[in-house]
Amino acid sequence: MVSYILRRLLSTIAVMTMVGIFVFLLLRLAPGDPADIIAGDRATPEMVAGIREQLGLNEPMPVQFVHWALSIVSGDFGTSIFTGYPVLQLISQRLEPTISLSILTLSLSVTVGISFGILAAWRTGGFIDRVLTAFAALGFSVPVFVIGYFLIYFLAISMHWLPVQGYEPIDHGFGPWFVHLILPTLALSFPYVAYFARIVRTSMLEVLSEDYMRTAAAKGASSYSMLFHHALKNAGVPILTVIGMSVAYLISGVVITETVFNIPGVGRLVVDAINNRDYPIIQGVLILVSGLYVLINLAVDLAYTLIDPRIRY
Amino acid sequence: MLMRESAEDDVLLDVRDLETHFYGEESVTRALGGVSFQVKKGETLGVVGESGCGKSVTALSILRLLPKLTARTVGGEVRFHGRDLLDLSDREMRKIRGHRIAMIFQEPMTSLNPVYTVGRQIAEAVQIHTNATHSTAMAKAEEMLRLVRIADPERRVNNYPYEMSGGMRQRAMIAMALACSPELLIADEPTTALDVTIQAQILRLIVDLKERTGTAVMFITHDLGVVAETCQRVIVMYAGRIVEQAAVTDLFARPAHPYTQGLMRSVPDPRRGRQRRLPEIPGIVPSLREPIVGCSFAPRCPFAIDICREKTPMLRDVGSSHAAACWRAEEVMGA
Numbered sequence: 001m002v003s004y005i006l007r008r009l010l011s012t013i014a015v016m017t018m019v020g021i022f023v024f025l026l027l028r029l030a031p032g033d034p035a036d037i038i039a040g041d042r043a044t045p046e047m048v049a050g051i052r053e054q055l056g057l058n059e060p061m062p063v064q065f066v067h068w069a070l071s072i073v074s075g076d077f078g079t080s081i082f083t084g085y086p087v088l089q090l091i092s093q094r095l096e097p098t099i100s101l102s103i104l105t106l107s108l109s110v111t112v113g114i115s116f117g118i119l120a121a122w123r124t125g126g127f128i129d130r131v132l133t134a135f136a137a138l139g140f141s142v143p144v145f146v147i148g149y150f151l152i153y154f155l156a157i158s159m160h161w162l163p164v165q166g167y168e169p170i171d172h173g174f175g176p177w178f179v180h181l182i183l184p185t186l187a188l189s190f191p192y193v194a195y196f197a198r199i200v201r202t203s204m205l206e207v208l209s210e211d212y213m214r215t216a217a218a219k220g221a222s223s224y225s226m227l228f229h230h231a232l233k234n235a236g237v238p239i240l241t242v243i244g245m246s247v248a249y250l251i252s253g254v255v256i257t258e259t260v261f262n263i264p265g266v267g268r269l270v271v272d273a274i275n276n277r278d279y280p281i282i283q284g285v286l287i288l289v290s291g292l293y294v295l296i297n298l299a300v301d302l303a304y305t306l307i308d309p310r311i312r313y
Numbered sequence: 314m315l316m317r318e319s320a321e322d323d324v325l326l327d328v329r330d331l332e333t334h335f336y337g338e339e340s341v342t343r344a345l346g347g348v349s350f351q352v353k354k355g356e357t358l359g360v361v362g363e364s365g366c367g368k369s370v371t372a373l374s375i376l377r378l379l380p381k382l383t384a385r386t387v388g389g390e391v392r393f394h395g396r397d398l399l400d401l402s403d404r405e406m407r408k409i410r411g412h413r414i415a416m417i418f419q420e421p422m423t424s425l426n427p428v429y430t431v432g433r434q435i436a437e438a439v440q441i442h443t444n445a446t447h448s449t450a451m452a453k454a455e456e457m458l459r460l461v462r463i464a465d466p467e468r469r470v471n472n473y474p475y476e477m478s479g480g481m482r483q484r485a486m487i488a489m490a491l492a493c494s495p496e497l498l499i500a501d502e503p504t505t506a507l508d509v510t511i512q513a514q515i516l517r518l519i520v521d522l523k524e525r526t527g528t529a530v531m532f533i534t535h536d537l538g539v540v541a542e543t544c545q546r547v548i549v550m551y552a553g554r555i556v557e558q559a560a561v562t563d564l565f566a567r568p569a570h571p572y573t574q575g576l577m578r579s580v581p582d583p584r585r586g587r588q589r590r591l592p593e594i595p596g597i598v599p600s601l602r603e604p605i606v607g608c609s610f611a612p613r614c615p616f617a618i619d620i621c622r623e624k625t626p627m628l629r630d631v632g633s634s635h636a637a638a639c640w641r642a643e644e645v646m647g648a
Contacts, residue, residue, distance in 0.1 A: 124382065211423040217378050218418075219411030219438040219489060223403075233428045308428055309473045 004313030005302070012294050019290040020072065024065050026286075027279040038081050072287060078280035082273075087284040091266060097167045098265035100177070101257065102250055104185040109192035110243060116193065117200025118227055121208060132197055139194025144253050148187035148260040155183060165262040184261040188253050192246055199242045203235035210234070236307040244300035248293040325497055325529050326352040326375070326414075331389035333367075333374045340602045344370045346553040347389065349628070352497060357523060357530040359544035359561065361537060361576065365598055367553040368533045372499045376416055377406055393497075412442040415490035419502040421482035425474040431482075432458070432470030435489045442493045457488035461518060480511035487518065494526060501533045516543055537580050541565065546634075549573045552599055552609035555628060559635040567646045569637035571614045574645065608640070616641050616648075 035051040036043070043051075051057075056064055071078070077087035120129040156164040162183050168176035207213065208231055216230045255267035262268075266285060273281035304311045333345040345367050352358050360368045373379045374386045375398065391398040398409065410416075418424045426434060435457055436450035445453065451470065458466035461484040474482055483503060490498055500519060504512035520543055523530050532543055540547050540561060547564050549557040549572065557570040568574045575594035596613035599605055608614070611621040620640050628638045631646065639645060 211418060211420050212426040214378055215418065215424045215486070215489075216426065217410065218376060218416040220407045220409070220441045221437070222407060222441075225441075230426055234426070310427060310475050 001305075001313055005298075008298050008301070012298070015294055016287075016291060017069075019287065020069050021065065023283045023286045023290075024068055026283060028061065028064075030277075030279070077284040077287070080273075080278055080281050082276045082278045087280045090269060090281060091284055091288065094264060094266045094269045096169060096265075097258070097263045098254055098267060100170065100181060101184055101188065101254060101263065101265065102247075104181055105188045105192065105250065105253075106243075106247065108185055108189045109196055109246075112189070113193045113196025114200050114232075114239070116197040118204055118232065120197065120201045121204035121231075122223070122227055124205060129201075132201065136194040136198050139191045142190070144187055144191065144256050145260050147190050148184070148257060151183050151187050152261075165260075167261075167263040167265075180263075184257045184263060187260070188250075188257045191253075192250075195246065196239070196242065200235065200239055203238045204231055207231045207234045233307060237304055237311075240300055240303055240307065244296050247296050248289075251289050323353045324351050325354045325393070326531075327390075327392040328371075328375065329390045329392070331371065331374055331386065331391065333370055333379065333384060333386045335384050337383075337602075342601045343604075344384075344553050344601060345374065345386075346601075346605075348550070348553070348555055349389075350548050350555060350558065352529050352531055354496070355523075355527050355529050356546060357520075357532055357544045359540035359547035360531060360533045360550060361535065361540055361547060362550035363535055363576075363598065366550040368535075368550055369501050370553075371550070372416065372501050372531065372533055375499065376410055376414060378410075378416075408442070411438050411490070411495070412493045413495055414497045414499065415493070415495040416499040416501065417483070417486045417490045417503050419505050421479050421486055421506060424486055425482055427474055430471050430473055431477065431485045432472075435470075435485065435492050438489050438492045453492060454488070457492050458485065460491070460522070461485070461488045463488075479507055480515065483507060483511075483515055484518065487515075487522070491522060491526065491528070495528060497529045497531065498523070499531045499533070502535070504539065505534070505536075519543065537576060549576070552605065553601055554609065554638065556610065556639070557637045558628065559632075559637075563632065563635050567632070567635075569631045569635065569642040569646045570610075570639045571616050571641075571645055572610050573637075574648075575613075608638075616645055 035048045035055060035057055038055070039048045039051050056067055059067070075088065077091075079086055080090055083090065116128070116132055120126075120132040123129060152164055156162050163180050165183075166180055168180050170177040204227075213226060213230060216226050221230065251267070254265065255270060257263070258265045258267035259271055269281060270285050272278070273285075301313075305313065328351070329349050331345050331348040332343070335342040335344050348367065348371055350358070360371065362368050370379070370384075375391050377386070377398065379386070386399060389399070393409065393414065398406065401409070425431065429437075432451055432454040435454035436447065439445050439450040439453045440447070443450075455466050455470045458469055463469050463481055463484050469477070469481075474485075477485065487503075498519075503519065504515050507515060516539060519530065519532075522528070530543075532539070534540060544561050547559060547561050548555050549564075549570065551570075551572050557564065557568065557573045559569070564573065565577070568577060572594070575592075578592040579594065581591055594613055599609050599612065605625070607620075607622040607624060608617070608626050611617040614621065616639075618641070624640075626638045626640045628636045629642075631637050631642045637645075
């Protein structure tokens with residue numbers, strides 16, 4: 001187990017190096033000279049040359065990469081071209097809204113999606129199952145921003161129940177923080193609830209027809225115990241896989257949601273950075289998101305061993 | 314003074330005219346076409362027949378364990394201590410399962426939940442039906458593993474099913490089934506999936522435990538040899554009906570139904586050495602999707618005459634506590 005974790009962490013280094021190469025090339029392969037981009041439209045040739053020297057762009061590419069990679073490893077993600085602030089500082093300022101939105105979305109999707117899926121599997125072909133099928137089709141096919149504007153129109157503009165957009169930090173109070181996050185969380189959760197519910201339903205249906213479920217029934221287990229104790233744990237591996245992968249995909253949904261609801265999170269930071277061609281920020285976010293993705297994958301693989309005793313590393 | 318119990322008091326389970334149907338896309342399969350029999354307290358009743366004759370469906374209908382979407386028991390009664398189990402609420406039925414009537418299954422490899430330890434699965438049965446604490450229930454689980462003669466029970470109690478062999482898993486299943494001292498144990502082909510040597514051990518174990526605990530056993534098998542070794546009475550099923558019912562010795566001495574005779578001839582007899590060819594029953598089991606006119610065995614029966622193809626024979630007495638559903642039972646017995 002320990003050696004497995006060590007091996008996985010070592011392979012993480014290889015994966016992150018690959019990610020690093022792509023992210024590094026992003027700036028180098030973008031049309032135009034990076035120094036030109038950084039210096040801006042009205043720069044003199046002397047200024048550009050100075051920037052080239054300062055960025056080490058006169059060195060060979062591999063040397064540049066090693067310098068860049070070493071500074072990333074030491075925690076220096078460079079400086080934003082547009083604002084002049086350190087990238088890491090800009091990202092950390094934007095983390096709270098994004099993490100809040102992600103955690104709320106995941107909690108909602110996991111609890112509602114799993115419960116919905118279990119109920120649908122329990123009464124296959126029944127009312128809940130049919131509602132789920134319709135809902136899932138809707139959840140998959142309607143884009144997040146459409147759901148977002150729809151929710152804003154009805155719940156915020158027409159009914160005045162919730163704020164239209166914006167964000168309140170949690171240290172301004174839990175209430176305002178939560179109220180501002182309800183609509184974006186609902187909008188972003190929609191496809192995930194549908195997705196989790198479908199996966200849970202399928203895995204549960206497979207498990208419910210297993211012989212050991214009949215054994216459980218034959219010893220007098222209740223429906224609740226059959227579903228949550230005997231079936232859910234056996235259906236857990238595929239469910240966990242899907243949830244783990246969704247965490248990574250969540251980031252793209254977060255970008256759109258933050259734009260629709262005007263939330264100053266990492267997603268908005270990236271959108272602004274792309275508009276401004278602020279490459280260091282784009283690079284920094286990419287590196288962090290990839291690292292998070294790799295770590296979540298490792299955590300999911302380790303969590304398998306908690307669910308299924310037959311899985312050992 | 315010792316009073317002789319009346320015949321009624323002796324009966325533990327009284328199944329009457331049990332009818333179970335399976336519902337397919339377009340067709341209805343009449344898996345059980347009116348099955349009636351009794352299990353007496355403490356006896357071992359064998360239920361014999363080939364695959365698809367309704368043995369397992371009978372067992373699952375008694376415990377109401379058939380899939381709700383595709384199967385329904387449409388008629389009959391299952392009287393257990395005089396109460397019809399088919400009338401009970403789901404909640405009341407759960408109190409019967411695993412507590413008063415327990416069941417073990419054919420496939421020990423897949424019948425245990427792979428993600429929980431064997432001890433925990435046995436303890437669960439105890440905890441469902443008593444208010445034992447987790448540790449008391451686990452102690453009981455260990456005691457049960459010792460009872461079914463699993464070596465090293467204090468260690469095995471923490472094993473997962475995948476860490477055990479098929480024979481050990483079946484022992485664990487028996488331990489689970491007997492943990493709450495049920496009055497009736499339904500064993501559905503418990504040795505079919507096991508190696509021959511293990512089969513004998515498991516049979517021995519079930520017989521021993523039955524004698525020690527006084528549990529009645531309904532032993533479902535397709536193997537007449539198993540019936541001879543373990544049972545007192547036996548019912549023979551064919552195409553969803555009981556075709557013969559007798560004490561084991563009577564059945565073997567004088568089978569009254571041509572189907573039973575056919576079954577017995579197709580069992581290899583080692584005393585006769587290598588036979589040229591094992592006799593088989595010609596033809597195939599009839600489809601239960603269409604209603605059967607006359608005797609369901611008639612198309613395969615060497616004794617069949619006109620009446621067999623026109624009127625369905627009912628189970629009738631052909632000797633003392635020996636019944637057969639055959640128009641020509643007397644001639645069959647004489648043959």
